[in-house]
Amino acid sequence: MFEGVSVNLMDIMAFRDAISNTHKLWLDGNAELLISFTVNMMGPVKVNQATRRIFQQGIAAIEQFYMDTSLIVLHAQRFESAAGFHYVVAVSGRSSLLLKKQLIELELSLPYGRMMDIDVIDKSYRPVSRRCLGYAPRQCLICHQQAKDCARNQTHSLADLHLAISEILAS
Ligand SMILES: [Zn+2]
Secondary structure (H helix, E strand, O other), rough: OOOOOOOOHHHHHHHHHHHHHHHHHHOOOOOOOOEEEEEEOOOOOOOOOOHHHHHHHHHHHHHHHHHHHEEEEEEEEEEOOOOOEEEEEEEOOHHHHHHHHHHHHHHHHHHOHEEEEEEEEOOOOOOOHHHHHOOOOOOOOOOOOOOOHHHHHHOOHHHHHHHHHHHHHHH
16 A cells, blocks of 8 residues: 655655746746645655555546536646656636635545645745635644644654554545
């Protein structure tokens, strides 16, 4: 489930650069907002059976979402490399706050939503924060702390995180 190719920081930085270049290009063009979707996975292996399943569920849900809510989609692109998965959609005709709120609700409704990062990025290249909309910061998969803090402090072992993700994927 979690086996795959290990990547290093350089690989991850190169992947992020490619993504942010596309974001800038699209936002400098006709995109009013971007939906930016990545899969959260700690540790050196970013692409494995678990992240592939999460990524597929997320893409299917986002595609369904823009059909259901008649969102104007200008273009979309998937990125896949050993350093991770990313999906970006250029959209227009909806406010950033409404779109973010709708996507938080979507994330909350999905079985694997807790492992997804679905951001709304505006013309300033910055993501709209959950806090702006009154939502609590995302909670860790294992304890009740903020996910960001546990990740930064490496509170939990990779084995424990994998176990928590396995349980979510199996339920
Ligand atoms: Zn924690």
